[in-house]
Amino acid sequence: MDLYEAVEQRRSIRDFTDEAIPEETLKRIVATAYNAPANDHFRDWHYIVITDKDLMKAAVNGVPQDLTEKTVDDMTFISDPVQKESYRVAVPKQYRMLTGAAAVIIPLMKKKADILNPGNLSDLNCYASIWCSIENVWLAATSEGYGCNVRIPWGDEEKIARKVLDFPEGYMIPCFIGIGRPSKDAVKTKQLEVDLDEMIHWQKF
Numbered sequence: 001m002d003l004y005e006a007v008e009q010r011r012s013i014r015d016f017t018d019e020a021i022p023e024e025t026l027k028r029i030v031a032t033a034y035n036a037p038a039n040d041h042f043r044d045w046h047y048i049v050i051t052d053k054d055l056m057k058a059a060v061n062g063v064p065q066d067l068t069e070k071t072v073d074d075m076t077f078i079s080d081p082v083q084k085e086s087y088r089v090a091v092p093k094q095y096r097m098l099t100g101a102a103a104v105i106i107p108l109m110k111k112k113a114d115i116l117n118p119g120n121l122s123d124l125n126c127y128a129s130i131w132c133s134i135e136n137v138w139l140a141a142t143s144e145g146y147g148c149n150v151r152i153p154w155g156d157e158e159k160i161a162r163k164v165l166d167f168p169e170g171y172m173i174p175c176f177i178g179i180g181r182p183s184k185d186a187v188k189t190k191q192l193e194v195d196l197d198e199m200i201h202w203q204k205f
């Protein structure tokens with residue numbers, strides 16, 4: 001699959017088959033993280049790859065398991081119907097999309113600045129860089145015929161994962177990644193249509 005095709009095919013996949021992913025394939029996919037651009041040249045991210053189901057469940061045990069479409073209907077900030085439908089698909093699956101995956105991949109970012117209270121945009125460079133690496137992993141997974149989803153840890157989710165996985169305080173989880181073979185009926189949410197002529201500007205806005 002060439003790059004443009006992988007970019008086109010990449011979608012959030014939250015429904016998987018039971019198929020395991022060979023360790024060497026997971027390694028090849030995660031290795032692409034280390035080709036991503038990095039603000040400080042270090043690429044000192046760690047990636048934890050969990051394939052043990054009990055450990056996967058324990059690591060994401062903080063993720064809510066009782067979210068429903070009603071939860072989404074109560075979210076007053078969503079106005080667009082396509083966006084709302086994508087939330088109605090995604091929100092109830094937050095726990096299942098991780099525990100039902102072949103593996104949970106956890107990127108770990110070194111805390112180099114107070115990213116929750118940034119003084120400058122550059123304080124967020126480490127966060128921006130690790131997301132470049134996450135996109136590499138997502139695209140590599142897609143090109144191998146697998147699918148991924150991401151969940152941003154909320155509340156105690158990171159704390160719970162840290163305790164289970166034993167990673168040091170100096171690291172943060174930017175997101176949990178679920179990866180696996182998409183099931184036949186895997187839902188791909190409708191995309192918002194983008195008018196490229198309106199969004200891409202030549203010379204001036």
Ligand SMILES: Cc1cc2nc3c(=O)[nH]c(=O)nc-3n(C[C@H](O)[C@H](O)[C@H](O)COP(=O)(O)O)c2cc1C
Pocket residue numbers: 010011012013086090091094149150151152188189
């Ligand atoms: C920064 C970021 C945070 C996201 N957080 C979540 C999340 O917590 N849970 C989830 O199911 N999807 C999450 N997503 C996936 C988006 O919902 C998804 O990418 C978007 O709806 C477009 O759909 P697509 O990925 O199928 O193209 C996140 C994506 C990004 C880039």
